[in-house]
Amino acid sequence: MTQTLTPGAAPLPWNRPLIGEDEIAEVLDTLRSGWLTHGPKAHRLEHAVRERLGVEDAFAVTSCTAALHLAFLAAGIGAGQEVITPSLTFCAAPNAILQVGARPVFVDIDPATLNMTPEAAEDAITPRTRAIAVMHYGGQMCDMRAFRRLADRHGLLLIEDAAHALHASRDGLPAGSTGDLAAFSLYANKVAAAGEGGLLVGRGDLVHKARLLGRHGIDSSAWQRHGKRNTADYEVTVPGLKYVMSDLTAALAVVQYGRLPEFTRRRADIAAAYTSALADLPGLSTPAVEPGVEHGRFLYAVLIDPDTAPLKRDQTAAVLLKHHQIATSVHFKPVHLLGPYRDMVHPPLPATETAAARQLSLPCYPAMTDQDVERVILAVRQLWT
Numbered sequence: 124m125t126q127t128l129t130p131g132a133a134p135l136p137w138n139r140p141l142i143g144e145d146e147i148a149e150v151l152d153t154l155r156s157g158w159l160t161h162g163p164k165a166h167r168l169e170h171a172v173r174e175r176l177g178v179e180d181a182f183a184v185t186s187c188t189a190a191l192h193l194a195f196l197a198a199g200i201g202a203g204q205e206v207i208t209p210s211l212t213f214c215a216a217p218n219a220i221l222q223v224g225a226r227p228v229f230v231d232i233d234p235a236t237l238n239m240t241p242e243a244a245e246d247a248i249t250p251r252t253r254a255i256a257v258m259h260y261g262g263q264m265c266d267m268r269a270f271r272r273l274a275d276r277h278g279l280l281l282i283e284d285a286a287h288a289l290h291a292s293r294d295g296l297p298a299g300s301t302g303d304l305a306a307f308s309l310y311a312n313k314v315a316a317a318g319e320g321g322l323l324v325g326r327g328d329l330v331h332k333a334r335l336l337g338r339h340g341i342d343s344s345a346w347q348r349h350g351k352r353n354t355a356d357y358e359v360t361v362p363g364l365k366y367v368m369s370d371l372t373a374a375l376a377v378v379q380y381g382r383l384p385e386f387t388r389r390r391a392d393i394a395a396a397y398t399s400a401l402a403d404l405p406g407l408s409t410p411a412v413e414p415g416v417e418h419g420r421f422l423y424a425v426l427i428d429p430d431t432a433p434l435k436r437d438q439t440a441a442v443l444l445k446h447h448q449i450a451t452s453v454h455f456k457p458v459h460l461l462g463p464y465r466d467m468v469h470p471p472l473p474a475t476e477t478a479a480a481r482q483l484s485l486p487c488y489p490a491m492t493d494q495d496v497e498r499v500i501l502a503v504r505q506l507w508t
């Protein structure tokens with residue numbers, strides 16, 4: 124079981140970006156252009172995202188976390204208000220909710236898809252609820268038609284943490300197109316990787332507010348003022364922050380964004396290879412995909428049942444790393460069990476805690492070769508024999 128399959132094989136990272144000559148050329152073009160901050164490349168990215176998603180507006184920012192912070196600020200969410208959100212997520216959205224003075228109300232997930240369900244969200248609504256912030260786990264969209272109906276019925280804002288879902292859709296709706304606002308990530312390990320970076324998309328009035336808040340509250344951008352008689356001719360309309368994406372980042376992001384159809388196809392092929400090779404292993408569940416879902420495949424997340432699998436999740440990860448030099452990852456430590464949230468009162472979240480103890484993300488990214496994919500399959504199968 125612990126024998127090395129490929130002695131001396133190079134370590135296979137859990138994730139690695141696929142950067143080509145086009146990305147390098149676009150970044151060099153920006154370096155040579157004389158304009159490094161938010162400008163023409165960021166506008167190209169925003170235009171491309173608006174066109175593809177059919178949203179009213181898009182704003183390129185420094186990270187998905189920044190986009191989420193701006194979303195809650197622009198929506199006017201604050202003290203005394205609650206935002207319903209999952210705990211099986213990254214801390215970014217709950218942290219941003221706390222930062223604006225509101226309270227995250229965690230709800231449980233569907234144990235198969237690991238997404239928050241509209242039914243669980245509805246049960247958590249109180250007179251203090253202002254918004255529902257869904258998260259599309261691993262790139263599989265939540266049921267956004269149902270969430271939209273729920274939000275409208277109760278007069279709530281709907282915000283999508285679509286960090287994993289930049290090229291995902293469900294029932295013909297792209298991720299990010301149904302919420303009042305949605306946030307995407309261009310972090311180094313995401314499906315389109317720009318090192319750091321994010322996008323805030325959605326309703327024109329809210330993105331307009333977010334854009335002001337994301338550039339100090341100043342009523343015009345540096346690019347708009349550039350070349351004008353007096354670049355200091357501006358007004359501060361609200362006490363904003365500084366969250367704009369630089370054109371260096373946008374140069375990389377705009378090329379990666381254009382490659383998403385190619386990247387997603389490759390991710391889907393790898394996922395299909397894993398599912399057909401691993402589905403028969405006892406105690407290991409391959410990811411469940413609901414009807415109508417075009418999965419973005421940021422994660423290939425298996426669930427390992429400690430009672431019926433030969434190895435527990437952490438043992439599986441340790442043996443894959445030690446004996447096969449294959450790195451994996453875990454998504455996520457439930458947020459309600461982390462520092463600032465530990466002493467708050469939460470409802471029971473049994474499906475979240477079970478999934479968090481069982482979940483393991485296998486390498487699944489377009490920079491992998493067919494040999495890499497086969498290596499992962501052989502290693503996992505060997506652990507199970």
Ligand SMILES: Cc1ncc(COP(=O)(O)O)c(C=O)c1O
Binds near residue numbers: 212213284320321
């Ligand atoms: C679900 C989720 N939301 C938000 C983020 C934050 O993204 P960023 O690093 O771009 O701020 C992440 C990052 O991994 C994430 O997984």
